Amino acid sequence: MFSSEALVDFCRVVAAARTPGEVMERLAEVSVDALGAPAAAVLQVGADRLSVVASRGLPARAMTWDTATDTIGAELSEELLAACGGDFTHAVQFPLVADGDLYGVLVLLGAGPITLADGASPLAVALVDLAAIAAGRAAAHDELARSYAELRSSRDVLARTERLRLLGQMSAGVSHDVKNLLNPIGLQLEVLRRRIDRGDQDAMRETVATLQQIVRHGVDVVERLRDFSRQDPEHEGEPVDLAATVSEAIELSRARVAQHPAIELRATVTPVQPVRARRSELATAVVNLIVNATEALGERGRISVTTGTDDGGAWVEVADDGPGMSPEIERRVFEPFFTTKLEGTGLGLAMIYAFVQRHGGHATLTTAPGRGTSIRLWFPGLARRVQSQ
Numbered sequence: 034m035f036s037s038e039a040l041v042d043f044c045r046v047v048a049a050a051r052t053p054g055e056v057m058e059r060l061a062e063v064s065v066d067a068l069g070a071p072a073a074a075v076l077q078v079g080a081d082r083l084s085v086v087a088s089r090g091l092p093a094r095a096m097t098w099d100t101a102t103d104t105i106g107a108e109l110s111e112e113l114l115a116a117c118g119g120d121f122t123h124a125v126q127f128p129l130v131a132d133g134d135l136y137g138v139l140v141l142l143g144a145g146p147i148t149l150a151d152g153a154s155p156l157a158v159a160l161v162d163l164a165a166i167a168a169g170r171a172a173a174h175d176e177l178a179r180s181y182a183e184l185r186s187s188r189d190v191l192a193r194t195e196r197l198r199l200l201g202q203m204s205a206g207v208s209h210d211v212k213n214l215l216n217p218i219g220l221q222l223e224v225l226r227r228r229i230d231r232g233d234q235d236a237m238r239e240t241v242a243t244l245q246q247i248v249r250h251g252v253d254v255v256e257r258l259r260d261f262s263r264q265d266p267e268h269e270g271e272p273v274d275l276a277a278t279v280s281e282a283i284e285l286s287r288a289r290v291a292q293h294p295a296i297e298l299r300a301t302v303t304p305v306q307p308v309r310a311r312r313s314e315l316a317t318a319v320v321n322l323i324v325n326a327t328e329a330l331g332e333r334g335r336i337s338v339t340t341g342t343d344d345g346g347a348w349v350e351v352a353d354d355g356p357g358m359s360p361e362i363e364r365r366v367f368e369p370f371f372t373t374k375l376e377g378t379g380l381g382l383a384m385i386y387a388f389v390q391r392h393g394g395h396a397t398l399t400t401a402p403g404r405g406t407s408i409r410l411w412f413p414g415l416a417r418r419v420q421s422q
């Protein structure tokens with residue numbers, strides 16, 4: 034008598050199986066344990082072969098047996114019995130059909146006529162049908178998992194391509210900047226040579242000062258570039274007192290703003306909760322925003338630096354009542370090397386954007402032509418985990 038528990042167990046396991054192989058294993062097992070067959074082989078239809086994928090009670094040499102897919106019926110049983118080397122004399126086949134396709138065959142083997150346990154014959158047919166459906170479903174699941182893995186790997190390729198594109202953009206910008214530095218250095222050296230020939234000391238000093246200015250700009254470009262490439266994705270950030278860091282940045286910027294007496298720098302820095310960021314980078318970012326605002330204002334105007342708290346984090350905002358940006362400029366300001374200034378590197382805002390993103394925050398730009406510009410940098414509070422980018 035077959036065990037109904039084994040059958041219920043079979044249904045449960047087969048319904049949850051993730052691969053066709055798992056289903057076939059269980060089918061071979063239940064054929065022997067619950068149906069009472071002396072031995073069982075499950076053959077699966079492959080691209081051009083029919084091969085044993087699971088078995089119970091089969092001699093080792095028959096486990097690796099396979100045959101052409103068009104070997105069916107009595108011929109198949111004979112070949113398999115021969116592969117078993119005389120251990121069995123009788124075979125009964127049950128085709129595994131799912132969605133109208135032949136998926137494989139269950140062959141029960143015995144050393145005499147196969148008599149299944151009482152009432153087991155119709156049950157065997159039902160089990161084989163169930164196994165075929167489950168195997169078809171598991172194969173679809175398998176296929177889905179493979180497609181998903183392919184999708185993930187193409188997403189990785191895409192990310193790599195994007196990084197390469199950025200690198201290309203950066204190299205183009207760097208070579209452009211280096212050329213822009215070398216050309217005037219070459220010209221000024223030529224001027225210097227002539228002035229040396231003439232022995233004009235004052236003129237020589239003037240050229241040297243110009244050369245020093247060009248070199249300072251070169252160093253600035255290189256430093257910005259180094260900061261930009263020093264993006265350490267592992268750095269999760271440290272607890273930073275945003276208000277204190279912003280006050281420090283304002284003090285650092287005062288001398289630069291003071292070159293234009295008609296520009297007012299107004300600070301409304303209220304204590305806010307600590308955020309997760311990098312103190313030195315935060316200070317540099319705020320200084321950069323104030324310098325941008327000063328440059329945009331020209332001779333007169335107002336710069337307001339404000340701090341605040343919302344959405345589980347805290348922010349700093351630098352706003353000016355300068356000329357604002359056209360939609361075309363607004364779209365591109367965070368791009369590396371985008372600048373509208375003769376002496377600009379175009380890395381200031383790109384660097385700020387990368388820094389904020391790295392710490393799970395965001396940068397919000399509000400601007401319109403003639404209506405000033407404000408840039409707000411928001412950082413998550415300490416309770417929030419940084420999202421990996």
Ligand SMILES: Nc1ncnc2c1ncn2[C@@H]1O[C@H](COP(=O)(O)OP(=O)(O)OP(=O)(O)O)[C@@H](O)[C@H]1O
Pocket residue numbers: 257325326329353355356357358362366371372373374376377378379380381382383406
């Ligand atoms: N407050 C602002 N008002 C108007 N335009 C701005 C403002 N801040 C930035 N911009 C525009 O965005 C561009 C990019 O700024 P970013 O700080 O990235 O580079 P940059 O200031 O040009 O160069 P660098 O920072 O190396 O001096 C600027 O050239 C300018 O056109």
Ligand SMILES: [Mg+2]
Pocket residue numbers: 321324325381382
């Ligand atoms: Mg700038």
